[in-house]
Amino acid sequence: MNRLYHVPLSPFCRKVRLCLAEKKIEVELVEERYWERDPDFLRRNPAGKVPILRIGEKNYAESSAICEYLEEKHPTPPLMPSDAEGRFEVRRLVSWFDDKFHSEVTANLLYERVNRKITKSGYPVSANVKAGAKAIKFHLDYMAWLLDRRRWLAGDNMTIADFAAAAHLSSLDYISDVDWNRSAVVKDWYAKIKSRPAFRSLLADQVPGFPPPEHYTDLDF
Amino acid sequence: MNRLYHVPLSPFCRKVRLCLAEKKIEVELVEERYWERDPDFLRRNPAGKVPILRIGEKNYAESSAICEYLEEKHPTPPLMPSDAEGRFEVRRLVSWFDDKFHSEVTANLLYERVNRKITKSGYPVSANVKAGAKAIKFHLDYMAWLLDRRRWLAGDNMTIADFAAAAHLSSLDYISDVDWNRSAVVKDWYAKIKSRPAFRSLLADQVPGFPPPEHYTDLDF
Numbered sequence: 001m002n003r004l005y006h007v008p009l010s011p012f013c014r015k016v017r018l019c020l021a022e023k024k025i026e027v028e029l030v031e032e033r034y035w036e037r038d039p040d041f042l043r044r045n046p047a048g049k050v051p052i053l054r055i056g057e058k059n060y061a062e063s064s065a066i067c068e069y070l071e072e073k074h075p076t077p078p079l080m081p082s083d084a085e086g087r088f089e090v091r092r093l094v095s096w097f098d099d100k101f102h103s104e105v106t107a108n109l110l111y112e113r114v115n116r117k118i119t120k121s122g123y124p125v126s127a128n129v130k131a132g133a134k135a136i137k138f139h140l141d142y143m144a145w146l147l148d149r150r151r152w153l154a155g156d157n158m159t160i161a162d163f164a165a166a167a168h169l170s171s172l173d174y175i176s177d178v179d180w181n182r183s184a185v186v187k188d189w190y191a192k193i194k195s196r197p198a199f200r201s202l203l204a205d206q207v208p209g210f211p212p213p214e215h216y217t218d219l220d221f
Numbered sequence: 222m223n224r225l226y227h228v229p230l231s232p233f234c235r236k237v238r239l240c241l242a243e244k245k246i247e248v249e250l251v252e253e254r255y256w257e258r259d260p261d262f263l264r265r266n267p268a269g270k271v272p273i274l275r276i277g278e279k280n281y282a283e284s285s286a287i288c289e290y291l292e293e294k295h296p297t298p299p300l301m302p303s304d305a306e307g308r309f310e311v312r313r314l315v316s317w318f319d320d321k322f323h324s325e326v327t328a329n330l331l332y333e334r335v336n337r338k339i340t341k342s343g344y345p346v347s348a349n350v351k352a353g354a355k356a357i358k359f360h361l362d363y364m365a366w367l368l369d370r371r372r373w374l375a376g377d378n379m380t381i382a383d384f385a386a387a388a389h390l391s392s393l394d395y396i397s398d399v400d401w402n403r404s405a406v407v408k409d410w411y412a413k414i415k416s417r418p419a420f421r422s423l424l425a426d427q428v429p430g431f432p433p434p435e436h437y438t439d440l441d442f
Contacts, residue, residue, distance in 0.1 A: 046363065047317060047321050049321075060309065060313075061313060062312065062313045062316040062317070062320075064285075064312065064316060065309050065312035065313040065315075065316055066309075068308070068309070068312055069305055069306075069308070069309040069312075072305040072308065073305050084290055084293040084294050085290075087289070087290070087293065088281065088286050088287075088289070088290040091283065091285065091286035091289055091290075092281075092282060092283045092286040094286075095283040095285060095286055096268060096283070099283075100268050100270075142267065
């Protein structure tokens with residue numbers, strides 16, 4: 001059976017999990033404590049990162065390369081538009097969330113509050129947490145600006161860009177770091193995506209020492 | 222005419238410049254002092270990054286999304302294989318260089334030595350420079366491992382993965398931070414890519430205050 005080596009709250013793993021589930025590709029989820037640098041793990045992926053998707057004897061690394069691969073091998077249901085302009089916009093937004101949102105928000109909030117404790121690398125740096133709390137407002141407003149003009153983030157249909165954004169926001173929601181009252185359109189968008197069957201596995205995640213808030217699994221949050 | 226807003230030694234801009242030149246798409250190069258946060262610039266790209274490719278009235282941001290877009294709109298000459306496995310490998314390696322190599326090597330060497338001075342953000346942190354000098358050895362060895370098995374980094378043909386790697390290495394070569402004697406196959410690979418007409422514009426770059434070493438432009442380096 002296919003395997004996904006992952007960390008439950010990693011937004012990059014969650015993006016891949018959403019693509020796999022939406023395309024109904026079954027995988028066994030295997031938690032990977034990547035920070036322990038297990039030699040077997042490094043053999044599977046010299047970059048030392050999660051996620052790694054194992055199909056047969058082959059290991060696939062790098063979340064965006066994996067999602068594009070899944071889209072090419074399993075085109076139904078489509079998670080990318082068919083035109084070059086539309087595909088550009090999906091890829092631009094995936095980079096926006098996995099690069100800019102990640103460094104400005106996810107790293108400052110999730111990694112400070114959760115990953116430091118799990119990987120035993122010190123206490124949260126409060127200046128970083130403050131910077132993350134400030135930056136997420138700008139990002140939620142940018143999403144609202146997009147969603148005022150489009151049904152989904154990259155256009156009229158749900159794409160990998162929505163999964164990239166939802167992956168980051170769902171991990172932050174697990175630690176109550178998303179103010180859903182800031183924008184009605186963003187909340188409506190998240191409610192739509194949260195209610196998809198593909199999302200169920202994410203809502204069932206439990207991280208020892210970090211119980212999720214009640215609203216995390218609630219579809220009427 | 223098309224325009225590319227860029228910074229000469231930015232590896233992300235160089236990757237796009239190589240794709241444009243290889244596909245013979247003419248652009249006017251406009252240097253962008255992104256760290257000055259000019260309002261016009263931020264209007265073109267709210268992410269505040271280079272490169273930005275302007276085609277007609279539209280601005281394209283995020284270097285990997287731009288390269289994939291160019292590949293779809295201008296498929297000749299191809300810079301991606303046609304099969305899903307091959308395309309996965311190209312994208313995996315582009316992420317390897319733009320993410321792992323970038324944070325471990327480029328940020329520690331180029332950004333410490335050059336960008337800090339240009340953007341007036343303090344002196345190089347010597348611990349970072351040391352970490353970068355150590356990490357580039359591992360990366361050159363990984364490239365050698367790949368090139369012992371393949372003609373180009375991702376397979377039998379030159380792809381965007383080669384341009385991603387060459388973009389980082391050429392910027393580092395501008396400040397003499399690449400030990401070309403470490404691996405003959407890596408040196409041969411770089412000699413092949415450096416002699417392409419698409420590379421000429423990169424070899425003509427001049428950064429005030431940082432004259433390139435003589436071997437930088439030499440095809441027999």
